[in-house]
Amino acid sequence: MTDNPGGGLLGSVRRLFPYARPILPFWILGLTMAGLASLVGLAIPQVLQRIVNGSLGSPDGSALWWGVGVVAGLGVLEAALITARRRFVLTPSTRLESTLRVRLYEHLLDLPPAFHDHWPGGQLLARSIGDIRVFRRWLSFGAIMLMVNTLTIAVGIALMVSVSWPLAVIFAVFTIPAFVVSVRSRARLRGLSRRSQDQSGDLSALIEESVHGIRVLKAFGRELEALADFSEQAEDLRDTELGKARERALVTLVMTSLPEVALAASLVVGAFQFAAGNLTTGGLLAFFATAAIVSGPLERLSEQFMMSVQAKTAIDRYLEVLDIENELTDPDDPIAVPEGSGRVELRNVVFAYHPTGSPVLDGVELVLEPGETLALVGLTGSGKSTIAQLIPRLYDVSAGAVEIDGVDVRRLTRQQLRGLVGVAFEEPVLFSASVRENVALGRPDAHEAAIREALEVAHADFVDGLPDGLDTVIGEEGLSLSGGQRQRLSLARAILGRPRVLVLDDPLSALDVRTEARVTERLREYLAGTTTLVVAHRPSTVALGDRVAVVHDGRIAAVGEHRALLATNPLYRSIITTHDPELETAR
Numbered sequence: 001m002t003d004n005p006g007g008g009l010l011g012s013v014r015r016l017f018p019y020a021r022p023i024l025p026f027w028i029l030g031l032t033m034a035g036l037a038s039l040v041g042l043a044i045p046q047v048l049q050r051i052v053n054g055s056l057g058s059p060d061g062s063a064l065w066w067g068v069g070v071v072a073g074l075g076v077l078e079a080a081l082i083t084a085r086r087r088f089v090l091t092p093s094t095r096l097e098s099t100l101r102v103r104l105y106e107h108l109l110d111l112p113p114a115f116h117d118h119w120p121g122g123q124l125l126a127r128s129i130g131d132i133r134v135f136r137r138w139l140s141f142g143a144i145m146l147m148v149n150t151l152t153i154a155v156g157i158a159l160m161v162s163v164s165w166p167l168a169v170i171f172a173v174f175t176i177p178a179f180v181v182s183v184r185s186r187a188r189l190r191g192l193s194r195r196s197q198d199q200s201g202d203l204s205a206l207i208e209e210s211v212h213g214i215r216v217l218k219a220f221g222r223e224l225e226a227l228a229d230f231s232e233q234a235e236d237l238r239d240t241e242l243g244k245a246r247e248r249a250l251v252t253l254v255m256t257s258l259p260e261v262a263l264a265a266s267l268v269v270g271a272f273q274f275a276a277g278n279l280t281t282g283g284l285l286a287f288f289a290t291a292a293i294v295s296g297p298l299e300r301l302s303e304q305f306m307m308s309v310q311a312k313t314a315i316d317r318y319l320e321v322l323d324i325e326n327e328l329t330d331p332d333d334p335i336a337v338p339e340g341s342g343r344v345e346l347r348n349v350v351f352a353y354h355p356t357g358s359p360v361l362d363g364v365e366l367v368l369e370p371g372e373t374l375a376l377v378g379l380t381g382s383g384k385s386t387i388a389q390l391i392p393r394l395y396d397v398s399a400g401a402v403e404i405d406g407v408d409v410r411r412l413t414r415q416q417l418r419g420l421v422g423v424a425f426e427e428p429v430l431f432s433a434s435v436r437e438n439v440a441l442g443r444p445d446a447h448e449a450a451i452r453e454a455l456e457v458a459h460a461d462f463v464d465g466l467p468d469g470l471d472t473v474i475g476e477e478g479l480s481l482s483g484g485q486r487q488r489l490s491l492a493r494a495i496l497g498r499p500r501v502l503v504l505d506d507p508l509s510a511l512d513v514r515t516e517a518r519v520t521e522r523l524r525e526y527l528a529g530t531t532t533l534v535v536a537h538r539p540s541t542v543a544l545g546d547r548v549a550v551v552h553d554g555r556i557a558a559v560g561e562h563r564a565l566l567a568t569n570p571l572y573r574s575i576i577t578t579h580d581p582e583l584e585t586a587r
């Protein structure tokens with residue numbers, strides 16, 4: 001699929017056709033109803049003309065009442081058709097809105113972390129909610145009214161020609177420039193509309209970031225600076241909105257004034273025509289009643305053009321995200337999960353976060369024997385977390401390979417891999433759900449006994465003291481937990497079901513030393529058969545490892561046992577002693 005930012009509205013709409021196909025029959029029905037309503041409305045002046053010319057003077061007045069009945073009937077029919085149009089269009093278009101939203105969310109969930117590293121959440125929020133709503137409003141109202149109004153104007157002018165062509169020409173002479181101005185302003189409005197929708201997304205991103213980091217902002221007294229940043233961006237958005245409003249004001253001025261001027265000019269000429277006997281009273285009445293009907297759609301046309309411009313921008317912004325291809329996909333021919341006990345090997349791994357950027361890892365060679373726990377130690381920014389994220393394939397290597405039991409992780413489906421590898425990060429993420437659901441996130445069918453065992457290993461006994469125990473709702477909308485409590489739940493989640501390979505990125509950093517020691521001891525016992533890579537920032541976490549690998553400048557500088565490394569490797573010694581000199585003699 002390709003994006004269509006420079007193309008026309010129809011090109012962009014066509015891209016959504018696969019999603020819109022099921023609702024298309026209803027939409028066409030709605031459009032037909034709206035078109036019929038417009039024709040019925042235009043028929044009323046024609047009937048009036050006949051009443052005025054033929055029936056007003058009839059002695060019994062029966063023809064008059066008949067005519068009045070027809071006019072009233074047409075009025076009711078028009079109203080019924082408008083109501084039917086709403087019914088036919090609104091429900092299916094809201095269904096499409098929801099389908100598009102779910103599709104985007106599905107895509108966002110599928111995209112790898114590399115995508116989310118570069119796309120602010122606020123932009124995604126604006127596209128998932130605001131842009132899709134703009135499109136739905138246009139589809140259910142703007143697009144239909146644009147077509148129907150065009151029909152009303154075309155048929156109306158034809159009827160006006162049939163009543164009096166000189167008057168119709170005068171009317172058209174004044175209204176055609178209104179059309180031209182309106183069409184020409186579309187290009188300018190398109191640019192402004194895109195800018196305004198992007199700026200709204202940036203503002204959402206800023207709010208999201210500030211709310212997320214509110215404690216830091218407050219603790220460092222940065223509220224005023226944050227406010228200044230926000231005000232500046234809000235002001236930019238305001239400028240764009242003002243620009244849009246000015247452009248629209250010009251178009252609206254032309255679109256509303258020219259039809260009125262046209263009416264006035266036609267009236268003058270009409271009066272002369274009537275005086276000269278070239279136009280009947282009924283004809284004059286029908287002409288002006290039709291012109292009045294046509295003026296409304298003419299005036300509203302600019303608004304509907306604007307809606308179309310915004311809808312195109314919204315569709316393009318939506319598709320821009322949907323078009324981003326997930327490069328981290330399942331293989332076409334996945335192989336069966338290999339037999340084995342969890343041997344992990346990184347073979348000459350090179351990795352850069354950006355395809356054009358310099359590599360963060362440059363030739364990493366590392367082997368974890370089955371059942372072994374290896375601690376990764378290194379200066380900050382040396383690449384430890386990056387190595388940890390390559391094993392569950394959160395990112396793909398740029399060169400080289402990551403293998404589990406002799407199989408490249410890229411040859412397994414992501415589902416297979418999730419079953420093999422458990423992960424816990426330093427920043428534990430909990431969702432608005434019960435403790436049970438949070439812990440069993442990767443293994444929803446886990447039995448209660450297994451969940452309790454994982455919680456026991458992670459020393460998450462505090463769960464029993466929560467109001468509803470395992471069923472207590474936590475996360476953003478539930479009970480707030482401390483950093484250490486969150487980390488222990490995250491650890492329980494990682495070890496639940498004893499994965500063959502466990503990746504722990506500094507999972508105990510928020511625990512006090514005593515709790516950490518207890519968790520470490522129990523974890524070592526529990527992990528006896530599990531191959532574990534643990535990123536260690538503290539010497540106490542190093543104690544988890546059978547061996548230690550020192551990461552330096554994106555390479556493995558040394559691998560060995562803690563004591564041996566301490567004795568022979570100055571880099572390791574300096575890293576460890578910087579943390580805690582007393583732990584030089586640890587283990």
Ligand SMILES: Nc1ncnc2c1ncn2[C@@H]1O[C@H](COP(=O)(O)OP(=O)(O)OP(=O)(O)O)[C@@H](O)[C@H]1O
Pocket residue numbers: 117353354360378379380381382383384385386387537
């Ligand atoms: N998502 C990302 N996008 C781009 N660059 C990144 C990303 N994550 C990390 N980096 C860069 O990659 C390098 C290695 O980062 P990494 O997080 O692996 O280091 P680390 O050894 O775990 O550091 P720390 O001990 O501070 O956690 C750093 O230079 C970092 O700036």
